[in-house]
Amino acid sequence: xxxxxxxxxxxxxxxxxxxxxxxxxxxxxxxxxxxxxxxxxxxxxxxxxxxxxxxxxxxxxxxxxxxxxxxxxxxxxxxxxxxxxxxxxxxxxxxxxxxxxxxxxxxxxxxxxxxxxxxxxxxxxxxxxxxxxxxxxxxxxxxxxxxxxxxxxxxxxxxxxxxxxxxxxxxxxxxxxxxxxxxxxxxxxxxxxxxxxxxxxxxxxxxxxxxxxxx
Amino acid sequence: xxxxxxxxxxxxxxxxxxxxxxxxxxxxxxxxxxxxxxxxxxxxxxxxxxxxxxxxxxxxxxxxxxxxxxxxxxxxxxxxxxxxxxxxxxxxxxxxxxxxxxxxxxxxxxxxxxxxxxxxxxxxxxxxxxxxxxxxxxxxxxxxxxxxxxxxxxxxxxxxxxxxxxxxxxxxxxxxxxxxxxxxxxxxxxxxxxxxxxxxxxxxxxxxxxxxxxxxxxxxxxxxxxxxxxxxxxxxxxxxxxxxxxxxxxxxxxxxxxxxxxxxxxxxxxxxxxxxxxxxxxxxxxxxxxxxxxxxxxxxxxxxxxxxxxxxxxxxxxxxxxxxxxxxxxxxxxxxxxxxxxxxxxxxxxxxxxxxxxxxxxxxxxxxxxxxxxxxxxx
Numbered sequence: 365x366x367x368x369x370x371x372x373x374x375x376x377x378x379x380x381x382x383x384x385x386x387x388x389x390x391x392x393x394x395x396x397x398x399x400x401x402x403x404x405x406x407x408x409x410x411x412x413x414x415x416x417x418x419x420x421x422x423x424x425x426x427x428x429x430x431x432x433x434x435x436x437x438x439x440x441x442x443x444x445x446x447x448x449x450x451x452x453x454x455x456x457x458x459x460x461x462x463x464x465x466x467x468x469x470x471x472x473x474x475x476x477x478x479x480x481x482x483x484x485x486x487x488x489x490x491x492x493x494x495x496x497x498x499x500x501x502x503x504x505x506x507x508x509x510x511x512x513x514x515x516x517x518x519x520x521x522x523x524x525x526x527x528x529x530x531x532x533x534x535x536x537x538x539x540x541x542x543x544x545x546x547x548x549x550x551x552x553x554x555x556x557x558x559x560x561x562x563x564x565x566x567x568x569x570x571x572x573x574x575x576x577x578x579x
Numbered sequence: 580x581x582x583x584x585x586x587x588x589x590x591x592x593x594x595x596x597x598x599x600x601x602x603x604x605x606x607x608x609x610x611x612x613x614x615x616x617x618x619x620x621x622x623x624x625x626x627x628x629x630x631x632x633x634x635x636x637x638x639x640x641x642x643x644x645x646x647x648x649x650x651x652x653x654x655x656x657x658x659x660x661x662x663x664x665x666x667x668x669x670x671x672x673x674x675x676x677x678x679x680x681x682x683x684x685x686x687x688x689x690x691x692x693x694x695x696x697x698x699x700x701x702x703x704x705x706x707x708x709x710x711x712x713x714x715x716x717x718x719x720x721x722x723x724x725x726x727x728x729x730x731x732x733x734x735x736x737x738x739x740x741x742x743x744x745x746x747x748x749x750x751x752x753x754x755x756x757x758x759x760x761x762x763x764x765x766x767x768x769x770x771x772x773x774x775x776x777x778x779x780x781x782x783x784x785x786x787x788x789x790x791x792x793x794x795x796x797x798x799x800x801x802x803x804x805x806x807x808x809x810x811x812x813x814x815x816x817x818x819x820x821x822x823x824x825x826x827x828x829x830x831x832x833x834x835x836x837x838x839x840x841x842x843x844x845x846x847x848x849x850x851x852x853x854x855x856x857x858x859x860x861x862x863x864x865x866x867x868x869x870x871x872x873x874x875x876x877x878x879x880x881x882x883x884x885x886x887x888x889x890x891x892x893x894x895x896x897x898x899x900x901x902x903x904x905x906x907x908x909x910x911x912x913x914x915x916x917x918x919x920x921x922x923x924x925x926x927x928x929x930x931x932x933x934x935x936x937x938x939x940x941x942x943x944x945x946x947x948x949x950x951x952x953x954x955x956x957x958x
Contacts, residue, residue, distance in 0.1 A: 414814065437815050448808040452593045461589050464582040465816040465823070506812065 365389055366411070366514060366546050371420035373406050380406050383420070386565060390513075391544040393536065395557035395564040402568030404550050405518065411548060412442045412516050424514055438467050441512030445519045447499050448506075451492045455479060455502055458491060459509065468510045478505045481538075483531045497528025504532065508539075514546045515539070521556065533560045583818060583826045594800070601797045602834065605790035606842045613782050624652035625703040628661035628673040635681035637718055641693075642676070644714050651703050665696055672697035672704045674711065687726075689719050780924060782852040786842065787862065787923050788895055794866050795887035797831065801874035802883050821947035828871050832864065839863050854926055861928035862920075868936040875943055894920050 366388040373381040380403040388394050396404045409415040411422060413429060413436060422429045429436050450458055459475040476487055484501040486494060491502065504520060515536075521529040537560060539545050551557055557564050591598060629642055646653040651671075656664065661673040675694040683692055693711050697704040801824070804810075813820040839859055846852045870887075877883035898920045922929035 412814075414811075440815060442811070442815060444808060444811055446808040448810075448812050450590065450807075450809060453589065457589055461586050462812065462816070464586040464589075465813070465818055467817050507815075510815075 365425060366548075367421075367423040368411075369421045369423070371407075371410065371417045371422065373403070373410065373415075374418045381410075381417070381567075384567075388546050388548065390546060391540050392563070393540050393547040393549065393561045395561035396548060396550045396567060397552075397554070397557060397564050398567035404567050407567060408516055408518055408548065408550055411514070412440060413437055414442075438510065439513040441507035441510070441515045443504050443507045443515070443517040443520050445522065447503055449491050449499060449502055452490065454488050454490050455484065455494070456487050458502060458506060462506045463509050466510045470509060475509065478508055482535050495525075495528075497524040500524050500528060501532060504535075511543065512545065515548070517547065517549045519550055519552070521551065521553075529556070536560060580826070583823065584830060587823070587827050587830055590800070590804070598797065601793040602838050604793045605786050606838070606845060608789045609782055609786040610845070613785055616781075616785075625650060625671045626652045626654065626669065627703055627707060628656045628664060628670045629653055630656060630658045630661050630673065630675040632676060632678040633680055637681040637684055638676045640718070641680075641711065641714050645674070645707060645710060648707075648710065651707065662696060665698065668698075668700070672701040672707065674707065684715065684718050685722050687719060687723055689715060780852055780854065780926075782846050782850055783854055784898075784924060786846065787920055788891060791866055791894060791920070792887065792891045794835065795870045795873070795890065796884065797835075798867075798870040798874045799880055799883055799887075801871065802877055802880045805875070806878060819947075821944060824871075825944070828867070832867050835863055835867055836860070855928070857928045858923055858926050861930065861933050862923045865929055865932045865936050868940050869932075872936065872939045872943060897921075898924065 368384055368386050371381055371384040372379065384407065396407065398404050406415065410417050413433060416430070424436050424439060427436055450461065453461065456472070456476070459479065460472065463470050463475060479485070479487065479502070482501045482505055484498055484505060486498060491499060494502070500520060504517070507515065517536075521532055533556065536547055536549075540547050549557070549561060627645070629645065631638055631642060642653075642655070645651065656673075658675060661670065661675075664670045665673050673696040675696075677692070677694065680692055692715055695704065695708065695711075810820050813823065818826075843854070843856060843859055847854060873886065874883060877886065922932070
């Protein structure tokens with residue numbers, strides 16, 4: 365379970381997040397929505413341990429972030445909005461590279477299986493030759509090498525074709541169901557949020573998002 | 580550790596040809612370039628001919644004095660052959676040291692000791708003429724002095740204690756001991772007199788310049804890598820990005836030291852260009868860590884490469900014999916103690932430079948640690 369308790373983030377005098385509280389259960393898929401500048405990315409970065417809150421606490425399976433940062437990070441998979449891959453390496457070499465530096469040991473077969481499950485079959489192709497959709501899939505696949513318990517995705521399907529988007533979303537649904545992974549997902553696409561997520565959290569106080577979510 | 584090395588090699592193998600080129604450029608470039616320069620510089624020497632009609636000590640000394648001049652290439656011929664070559668413009672000028680040269684000097688004669696043939700195109704004639712004149716004057720002066728001493732010894736009935744050869748040898752020793760070059764002049768900024776400086780190590784000079792350039796280019800992968808978003812992923816890995824980079828620096832250093840070891844064998848043993856292994860080691864570590872830190876500062880690869888080339892040009896300038904004056908000279912003098920090439924070419928380990936880059940590396944490590952600490956990291 366992921367618990368966010370009274371989390372506040374201030375930049376100078378400006379409150380970006382003000383006393384946020386929520387809980388996410390094992391296997392839940394949650395969408396984060398809100399207008400630009402509402403604090404979605406800030407919250408996601410706090411959950412990803414890339415930023416610390418001004419006050420408040422975050423706990424993952426009872427472990428407070430600030431006390432057990434190393435253990436918490438082992439359980440997190442973060443998929444950044446930017447493509448974080450070695451462009452000159454092949455799909456296989458990217459997977460093997462990050463496996464070498466990860467906390468777990470995986471065989472080449474296991475690594476290939478992660479890609480296959482995601483319909484990413486160009487195992488030996490160089491990343492620079494892949495389509496945007498395939499790069500997004502690999503971006504996600506690398507974050508899954510160590511089988512994280514919390515998967516954070518920052519607009520993972522932005523700018524890709526419908527087919528790749530559907531395949532990624534299908535995979536994520538299956539992942540949460542099969543392995544109980546907590547998935548937190550930010551997107552500007554409400555239909556995608558409705559389709560994929562068990563529930564959505566609206567960051568900010570814009571009534572537009574409440575209305576559209578209830579439609 | 581092994582996993583880290585494998586991961587790094589996976590990235591390097593993409594540019595293996597480029598790395599091999601830069602790794603071997605200094606040694607291969609030096610072995611090709613220096614003999615070429617030596618050949619070319621021989622062709623720029625002015626050819627002159629010497630005809631030696633006697634093999635006496637003073638005649639040989641004069642011949643050697645002319646032969647040691649930097650700007651001429653001296654060859655010995657028979658008289659007819661020399662004049663024939665001069666007529667065909669194959670020689671700049673010809674000098675005949677006639678039979679009886681030494682004897683005439685010992686009799687105090689100074690005129691018509693050497694005959695010269697030259698043409699209106701001869702450029703070396705005035706220069707060689709000066710050289711010959713001063714040598715003959717010095718020799719006749721010494722002989723006159725010796726004769727005077729022997730004369731005095733005879734006048735005081737002590738002729739059994741002294742002879743001309745001993746007096747000439749003593750005079751030569753006094754001449755060497757009071758040589759102006761070994762007492763008054765020093766290379767700028769250094770305490771050692773010019774005469775005490777070693778022969779210029781041309782092979783090592785060319786090698787060290789090429790090696791500095793290639794080392795800088797060998798580290799430009801850092802700029803490409805650190806600008807990629809992939810760096811973010813290291814937050815969730817078992818090693819931090821700074822540890823990964825530090826490990827990569829050590830790996831590159833080991834590879835460079837292996838190549839340097841071979842270079843040392845080839846230049847030291849095969850070519851006989853002496854250099855201490857400690858000098859080579861300290862230079863290598865200094866320049867590798869310096870390149871690493873420089874690459875960490877720059878964000879643009881092309882600016883980094885331009886900086887690398889400028890740096891090597893600057894090193895070439897401050898290590899060359901170009902005459903620099905005024906404020907620029909003062910500036911260069913102030914950084915001279917930190918010049919790693921200067922120490923290298925004098926066969927000294929550059930401990931000050933090494934210490935500076937190690938401090939720089941420690942500061943970088945602490946700063947990168949600050950980056951992780953800000954992000955609540957524990958790396």
